[in-house]
Amino acid sequence: MKSIVTQLLQDALANLPELADVIAGISVEATIERTRDASHGDFASNVAMRLAKAAGVNPREIAANIVAQLPDGDQVDKVEIAGPGFINFYLSAAAFHNELRTMLDQGGCYGRQEARKKPRILLEFVSANPTGPLHVGHGRHAAFGATVGNLLEATGYPVEREYYVNDAGRQMDILGVSVWLRWLETQGTKIPFPEAGYRGAYICDIASAIDTGGIAVVSAERLTDGLPDGDQELVIEALIAKAKDVLGADGFDQIRQQSLESIRADIEDDLAEFGVTFNHWYSEQSLTTSNRIDDALAVLKERGMLYEKDGATWFRATDFGDEKDRVVVRENGNKTYFASDIAYHFDKRERGFDHLIDILGADHHGYVTRVQGGLAAMGYAADDLEVELMQFVALYRGNERMQMSTRSGEFDTLRKLRAEVGNDAARFFYVSRSNDQHLDFDLDVAKSESNDNPVYYIQYAHARIASVFRQLEERSLKQDAVKGRENLALLTEPQEKALMTTLSRYPEVIELAANNRAPQHLVHYLRDVANDFHTYYNAHAFIVDDDKLRDARLVLITAAKIVIANGLSILGVSAPETM
RNA sequence: GCGCCCGUAGCUCAGUUGGAUAGAGCACCAGAUUCCUAAUCUGGGGGCCAGAGGUUCGAAUCCUCUCGGGCGCGCCA
Numbered sequence: 001m002k003s004i005v006t007q008l009l010q011d012a013l014a015n016l017p018e019l020a021d022v023i024a025g026i027s028v029e030a031t032i033e034r035t036r037d038a039s040h041g042d043f044a045s046n047v048a049m050r051l052a053k054a055a056g057v058n059p060r061e062i063a064a065n066i067v068a069q070l071p072d073g074d075q076v077d078k079v080e081i082a083g084p085g086f087i088n089f090y091l092s093a094a095a096f097h098n099e100l101r102t103m104l105d106q107g108g109c110y111g112r113q114e115a116r117k118k119p120r121i122l123l124e125f126v127s128a129n130p131t132g133p134l135h136v137g138h139g140r141h142a143a144f145g146a147t148v149g150n151l152l153e154a155t156g157y158p159v160e161r162e163y164y165v166n167d168a169g170r171q172m173d174i175l176g177v178s179v180w181l182r183w184l185e186t187q188g189t190k191i192p193f194p195e196a197g198y199r200g201a202y203i204c205d206i207a208s209a210i211d212t213g214g215i216a217v218v219s220a221e222r223l224t225d226g227l228p229d230g231d232q233e234l235v236i237e238a239l240i241a242k243a244k245d246v247l248g249a250d251g252f253d254q255i256r257q258q259s260l261e262s263i264r265a266d267i268e269d270d271l272a273e274f275g276v277t278f279n280h281w282y283s284e285q286s287l288t289t290s291n292r293i294d295d296a297l298a299v300l301k302e303r304g305m306l307y308e309k310d311g312a313t314w315f316r317a318t319d320f321g322d323e324k325d326r327v328v329v330r331e332n333g334n335k336t337y338f339a340s341d342i343a344y345h346f347d348k349r350e351r352g353f354d355h356l357i358d359i360l361g362a363d364h365h366g367y368v369t370r371v372q373g374g375l376a377a378m379g380y381a382a383d384d385l386e387v388e389l390m391q392f393v394a395l396y397r398g399n400e401r402m403q404m405s406t407r408s409g410e411f412d413t414l415r416k417l418r419a420e421v422g423n424d425a426a427r428f429f430y431v432s433r434s435n436d437q438h439l440d441f442d443l444d445v446a447k448s449e450s451n452d453n454p455v456y457y458i459q460y461a462h463a464r465i466a467s468v469f470r471q472l473e474e475r476s477l478k479q480d481a482v483k484g485r486e487n488l489a490l491l492t493e494p495q496e497k498a499l500m501t502t503l504s505r506y507p508e509v510i511e512l513a514a515n516n517r518a519p520q521h522l523v524h525y526l527r528d529v530a531n532d533f534h535t536y537y538n539a540h541a542f543i544v545d546d547d548k549l550r551d552a553r554l555v556l557i558t559a560a561k562i563v564i565a566n567g568l569s570i571l572g573v574s575a576p577e578t579m
Numbered sequence: 580g581c582g583c584c585c586g587u588a589g590c591u592c593a594g595u596u597g598g599a600u601a602g603a604g605c606a607c608c609a610g611a612u613u614c615c616u617a618a619u620c621u622g623g624g625g626g627c628c629a630g631a632g633g634u635u636c637g638a639a640u641c642c643u644c645u646c647g648g649g650c651g652c653g654c655c656a
Contacts, residue, residue, distance in 0.1 A: 033595065036602090046598060049636070059636075083599055084636055129656080169656055312654055323582075323652075330654040337656050365583045366651045391584070391649080433592060436584055438649070440591075453618095454604070460618050471615045505595095512595055524593055524603075531603090531620095538611085538620040579618070 001099055001504045004075050005032050005043045005089050012069035013047075019062070022054040023047075034505060041080065041088035042501065048085040059085030096500045097488040103503065103559040104481070111507045111566055113156040119354030120158050123149050126271065126359075127164040130264045131175050132200055136441060137361070137393045139274070139414040143430035143572070144390060144519065145359045146276040150570040151514035151522070160279040160353070164344065167260050168284040169337070173240045174198065175263075176256030180243050182207035183255075187217045191224050196236035206262045210255065218246055270415055274423055275572040287340050287347070296343035296378065297328060297335075305377040315342070320373025320382065338367070342374035349380050356385045357517075359435075365389055388517050390435050396442040412443070421446045424573045428455035431519035431571060454527050458564060459576055461530035465561040466577040468542050472554075475543065481558075484551030491552050495536040499560060502532045506563050510570070519571065526567045533560050 006029045013023055031047040048063035055062060063081045070079060075095040080088045103110045125145025128138045145161070152159045178197040182204045184190075193199060223242065228234045244252045264281070271277065287293050297313075300306050305316050306328065313329035315338075328339040348356050360368075364387075372382035395412055418426055420443060429446065432454070433439060446453075472479060491500070505525065513521040542553045565575040 030596085033598085035599090036595095037599075040599070044598085049598085052636080086599070166656070171656060310654080314654095327654045332654080334654085336654070362584065362650055364651085368583090389584075389650095437592075438585075456618055457604095460616080464616060464619085468615050475615090508595080516596080518595095520593070521595070527603075534619055535621085537615080538617095541614065543615055579616080 001091065001095065002029070002032055002043065002508055004091065004095060005045065008070055008073070008076065008089075009045060009047060009066070009087075011071050012066050015069040016065060019051060019055060022051050025054070026050055034508070035088065040082065040086070041078075041090040043089040043091070044082075045087045045089070046085070048081075048087060052085065063087050093489060096497075096504060099504045100488060100500060100555060100559050101485055103562050104485070104555065107562055108566060108569075110562055111510045112154045113507075113511070115158070116156045117158065120352060121152055121160070121355045121357060122162055122348050122351075122353035123152070123159055123357045124162045124164055124348075124359065126267075126276075127166070128267065129166045129171060130260050130267065131171055131198060132263065133202060134267055134270055134414040136395050136412050136414060136417050139417060139426060140393050140430045140439060141359055141361075141390055142271055142274055142276045142414070143427045144388075144435055146572055147427075147431050147519040147522075147570060148357070148359070148388075148514075148517050150572070151510065151517075151519065154510050154570060155514040161277070162280040162282055162348075163278045165264060165281055165283050167264070168288065168340070172256050172260060174236055175259050176252055177236065177240045177243045178203050179207050179210060179259040180247070180252070180255050181223075181239070183210060183212060184217065184223075189217060189220050189223065191220050194232060194236050194239060196232040197239075202263075202266075206259050209262070210258050212255070215247060215251055215255075222246075274414065274418060275427065282344070284340055284344070287343050292347050293335055293340055293343040296346045297339065299346070299378050300328075300342075300374075303377060303379070315370075315374065315377070317370045317373050320369070320376050322370045322373055326370055338370065341367075341371055342378075345371055345375055345385060346378050346380075349375065349384060354384070358385065358387045360387055360389055362389045362391045362436075388435055391438045393439045393441055396440060417441075417443070424459070425453050425455050427572045428523065429453070432523045434518065434520055454523075455573060456579070457534075458526050458530040458568065459574070460579055461533045462561060462564045462568070462575045463577060463579040464537060465533070465557050465564075468554075468557060472543055477543065477550075479554045480547070480551045481555065483548060484553075484555035487548040487552040488555065489552075490549045491556055493536075493540060495532070495539050496553075496556060499529075499532040499536050499556060502529050503559055503563050506567065522567055522570060526564060526571075529560060529564055529567070533557070533564075 009028050009032070013019060013028065026047070028045075028047060031045045031050055032043055033045075035041055035044050048066060049059045051057075051062055052059035060081060063085045067079050067081060067087060070076075075092055077090045077092045079090070082088050106112075123145060125148075126134070126138055126141045128134055128141075134142070149159050149161050174196065175198055178194075178199075181191070181193060181197065185204075186208055197203075223239070227238050243255075247255070268278075268281070297306065300315060305319070307314055307316065311331035312327045314325045315328050317326045318324060326338050327336055328342070329335050345356060368385075368387045368389075372385050375385055376382040421429070425446065429441070430439070469479070491497075502525075506529075509521055509525040513519055536557075540553070542550065542557060544550045544553070568575045
C-alpha cells in the first residue's frame with residue numbers, strides 16, 4: 001500500500017520544478033513510513049523537512065506546496081500537514097478493501113516480489129566442522145540462515161544455500177584417530193583415551209559401524225610404546241602418526257573419510273528434520289584436489305599481492321585495511337586455513353554468484369576484513385562479501401550454564417533441543433532476537449513455559465480461523481466469497497480497521513526484514529497480527545445472521561489466515577489447522 | 580594495548596536506516612465467556628534509553644569520550 005503514497009508524492013513533486021534539484025538527492029519512498037499513532041493517519045512523509053534545508057524554505061511551506069499538487073483519487077480520504085512539516089496521509093476504506101482482495105487473489109504469493117535475475121546470492125551458513133553433532137549454537141545459525149534465505153527469495157532474489165564442509169586439516173586426523181581407538185576398544189585393545197581426542201559417545205557409534213575391512217588389530221603395548229608424557233596435544237599427534245604408520249596412509253584415510261561422511265550425513269539429516277536444507281555441500285578437500293587454492297594463489301601472485309619473508313609466503317592484507325599481513329603458505333610448505341578461505345570465496349565469485357553472504361559466529365569478526373581483502377586483491381569488490389555475525393547462544397538448565405565443547409563430548413545437541421521444545425518453538429525462538437544480541441536459551445524455561453511461547457499464540461490465531469470455518473460448516477452455512485468481497489464496506493468496527501491496517505503492512509515487513517537480514521521484524525509483526533485477530537475475535541462474532549456482514553468478515557479473517565500462514569512459512573514454522 | 584558487538588521497564592527483548600507522547604512478552608494488580616477453541620481478551624502500575632558532551636528543526640538511533648559486559652587479535656582450524 002505504500003506504493004500508493006509513493007506514487008502520489010512523486011506525481012506531486014513532478015509538478016514542482018523548483019524542487020527538482022533538491023529532490024534528486026533523496027529517495028521519496030524512504031521518506032514514507034507507517035505512522036505509530038492512528039491520529040497521524042496511515043502513512044506519513046517527512047519529505048518536506050528533508051527538502052527544507054537544501055531549498056532554504058520553511059518545511060511547512062514546502063509541505064503545503066506539495067499537498068496542493070497531489071492528484072485527486074479515491075485512494076486517499078485526506079491529507080494533513082502536521083507538526084514541523086509532516087505530511088500525513090489518511091487512506092480510504094476502499095484502498096484497504098483493494099488490498100484485502102489482493103491478499104485473497106494472491107494467497108500464498110501475497111507479500112512476495114517478482115523474481116529478478118540479479119544479483120545472484122550465495123548464502124553460506126552453519127558450516128560447522130564435521131567432527132560431531134550440531135549443538136544448540138549451530139541451531140541458531142541454521143534457523144537464522146534458513147529464514148534469511150526465505151526472506152531473500154520472497155523479495156525476488158535468486159539465492160542458493162551452501163554448507164562449507166571443513167573436511168581438511170588436523171581436526172580430521174584427530175577425528176580419524178579417535179574413531180580408530182574406539183574401534184580398537186571393540187576389538188579388546190584398550191588404552192587410556194587421549195584427552196585431546198573426540199570423546200563424545202557418537203564416536204563409539206561410528207566406530208562400531210565402521211567398515212574396517214582387513215585392518216589389523218594392534219596391541220595396547222604397541223600403541224602406548226613411545227608415547228610422550230604430559231602435553232595432550234603431543235600425545236594426540238603421536239597417536240595420529242602411529243595410526244598412519246600402522247594402517248598406512250590409505251588405511252587411515254579410509255577410516256577418516258568414513259567417520260567424516262558419517263557425521264556429515266548425520267548433520268544433514270538433523271538439519272533436514274529442522275527444515276533447513278542446502279543446495280550445495282562444498283568440501284574443503286575439493287579445493288585442494290581441484291587445485292583451487294593454487295589457482296587463487298597464482299592470481300594473487302600475478303597481481304603482486306604476495307611476497308616471501310622468513311621462508312613463508314605472505315598476503316599483503318594491510319593494503320586492504322587489515323592490521324597486519326597474513327601468511328598463506330607456511331615455512332613448512334603447508335597452506336594456511338586462510339589460503340583456502342580466500343580460494344573458497346574467490347571460487348564462489350567465479351561460480352557466478354554476485355553477492356556472497358556468510359553467516360558466521362561472532363568470534364570470526366577478526367577475519368572478515370582479510371577475506372574481503374582477498375576478494376579485492378583478486379579483482380572483485382570487498383563488499384561483494386557480506387558477513388552477518390551471530391552472537392553466541394548460552395545454554396542454561398535452570399541457573400546452570402552448560403559448557404559446549406565438541407572435544408569433551410559434554411554439550412547439548414540441536415537434536416536434543418528439538419526433541420525437548422519442538423521444531424516450531426526452536427525455529428521461532430532462535431530468530432526472535434537480533435543476530436547481534438546474545439541469546440540465553442534456558443531449556444527449563446523453554447519447556448515449562450512452552451504454552452506461553454509466542455509461537456503458540458500465533459499458531460493459535462491460525463487454528464482459530466480454521467476453526468471458524470469448521471464451525472460454519474457444522475451450522476450448514478456457506479461462505480459466499482463474492483458477496484463478501486462486495487460488502488467489505490460493512491467492516492467498520494475499530495478492530496476490523498486495525499486488523500486490515502496491520503495485514504496490509506505485511507509486504508513492507510517482508511521487505512524490511514529481508515533488506516536488514518532481520519527476521520525478528522517478521523516475528524514481532526506476526527505477533528501483532530495475532531493480537532489484532534484475537535482482539536477482534538473476542539469483540540465480535542464472525543458467524544452472524546446478516547449474511548452480507550458475515551461474508552465480509554469471513555473475507556477479512558481469511559486474509560488474516562493467509563498472512564499468518566505466509567509469514568510462518570518464511571520462519572519455517574508450521575501453521576496448524578487445529579491445536 | 581588495539582579492533583568488533585552489546586548496555587532500553589523487576590526479567591527477556593523490540594524499536595521500521597534521524598521523526599511526532601518510548602513499545603511488547605513474562606511477572607504483579609483488577610476485570611471479561613448463556614455465543615465461532617480461555618493456548619483468548621480488556622484495563623492498570625512500572626523508564627535519567629549506562630553516563631557526559633557534540634551534530635540539527637528533531638537523537639534510544641549518528642560522532643567523540645568515560646564506565647560496564649561479551650568476543651577477537653597465530654606460520655591453529
